[in-house]
Amino acid sequence: MSKKDSEKASVDQARRTKPKGVALLSGGLDSTLAVKMMLEQGVEIEAIAIKTPFCDFDCGKGCGHKVKEVATDLNIPLKTVYFGKEYLRMLKRPKFGFGSGMNPCIDCRSMMYRRAKEHMLRTGADFIITGEVLHQRPMSQTPRALKIIEEETHTKGLILRPLSGKSFPPTDVEINGGVNREELCNISGRSRKTQLSLAKKFGILDPPNAAGGCLLTDPQFSKRIRDLMQHLHADELPSDNDIELLKVGRHFRLSESTKLIIGRNELENFKLRSLTCGSDVLIEAKDFPGPIGILRTKHYEHSQVEKASQMVLRYSDCPRGLESEVITAQNGKTSNLFAVSMDTRDIEKLRI
Numbered sequence: 001m002s003k004k005d006s007e008k009a010s011v012d013q014a015r016r017t018k019p020k021g022v023a024l025l026s027g028g029l030d031s032t033l034a035v036k037m038m039l040e041q042g043v044e045i046e047a048i049a050i051k052t053p054f055c056d057f058d059c060g061k062g063c064g065h066k067v068k069e070v071a072t073d074l075n076i077p078l079k080t081v082y083f084g085k086e087y088l089r090m091l092k093r094p095k096f097g098f099g100s101g102m103n104p105c106i107d108c109r110s111m112m113y114r115r116a117k118e119h120m121l122r123t124g125a126d127f128i129i130t131g132e133v134l135h136q137r138p139m140s141q142t143p144r145a146l147k148i149i150e151e152e153t154h155t156k157g158l159i160l161r162p163l164s165g166k167s168f169p170p171t172d173v174e175i176n177g178g179v180n181r182e183e184l185c186n187i188s189g190r191s192r193k194t195q196l197s198l199a200k201k202f203g204i205l206d207p208p209n210a211a212g213g214c215l216l217t218d219p220q221f222s223k224r225i226r227d228l229m230q231h232l233h234a235d236e237l238p239s240d241n242d243i244e245l246l247k248v249g250r251h252f253r254l255s256e257s258t259k260l261i262i263g264r265n266e267l268e269n270f271k272l273r274s275l276t277c278g279s280d281v282l283i284e285a286k287d288f289p290g291p292i293g294i295l296r297t298k299h300y301e302h303s304q305v306e307k308a309s310q311m312v313l314r315y316s317d318c319p320r321g322l323e324s325e326v327i328t329a330q331n332g333k334t335s336n337l338f339a340v341s342m343d344t345r346d347i348e349k350l351r352i
């Protein structure tokens with residue numbers, strides 16, 4: 001932060017009569033309630049919404065997709081922050097490891113806390129608000145994990161979790177009298193009963209589902225991202241396109257440097273076409289309806305194109321055992337080859 005910004009933040013802080021908090025807002029019920037509780041106490045709030053390549057506000061799966069509407073309803077300013085390359089770098093080697101999938105929750109939350117703290121300092125705010133609930137998530141919401149995250153980010157005394165506030169030592173803003181501790185909750189665990197009654201109290205008519213949109217906790221997606229990471233060079237990071245590709249189709253590992261992705265329906269075929277890039281080989285059956293396959297490889301080998309063609313044929317309407325024509329296209333150049341569909345058991349051995 002520049003000296004000028006820092007001076008402005010201090011002046012703003014001195015002028016204010018009520019405390020100011022920076023809220024980590026996901027658009028889910030918990031962070032919305034945390035903000036509501038603080039607004040009730042007269043706290044001025046600015047929100048930050050964090051997007052990662054794996055947790056998309058627009059995924060439609062859960063928490064994040066409504067964040068902008070939620071901030072508007074709450075009448076608070078919202079800043080969206082995208083963690084791109086820095087997030088992928090962390091994901092290659094998270095200091096505190098992974099949860100049950102490829103979710104590096106402690107490192108991920110640390111990045112979020114750090115960014116919230118930066119915003120807090122820049123805007124002259126006094127503390128950070130999160131919707132975290134003690135023991136709700138096994139990796140990042142245990143007392144030990146939360147302590148680690150605070151230590152890593154030097155935020156001790158700055159993180160107020162209104163939903164579980166009474167279960168934690170008082171934060172600085174409570175000690176200074178800016179927030180009344182008596183009005184905080186002491187929710188613990190995965191039940192949403194108390195949150196749903198709070199939602200009713202605050203007039204939230206359609207509380208969002210608990211299911212989060214983070215793909216890194218999804219077992220199937222975790223296998224794919226693990227495979228991708230394992231096949232990168234030490235200092236190489238996946239591209240945005242690589243990550244988007246993981247979200248579509250059936251995935252197969254053909255060799256250290258070659259992967260095949262086959263669409264499961266028309267929409268996925270369309271997406272695969274749009275994600276084709278560089279030296280990708282696009283493969284489809286010529287004479288039978290069927291999917292699109294993308295062969296993504298660092299070293300082109302004709303034998304891999306043949307194998308991929310047999311696999312793409314398997315998912316087409318081509319009768320088993322019949323030799324049939326396949327069209328392949330690379331960099332706008334098409335060519336044809338003949339193949340017989342691969343046996344399902346052999347295909348399954350290659351599935352990621």
Ligand code: SF4
Pocket residue numbers: 055103104105106108109140212214215216217
């Ligand atoms: S579930 Fe995903 S977004 Fe949430 S803390 Fe874990 S890694 Fe981060």
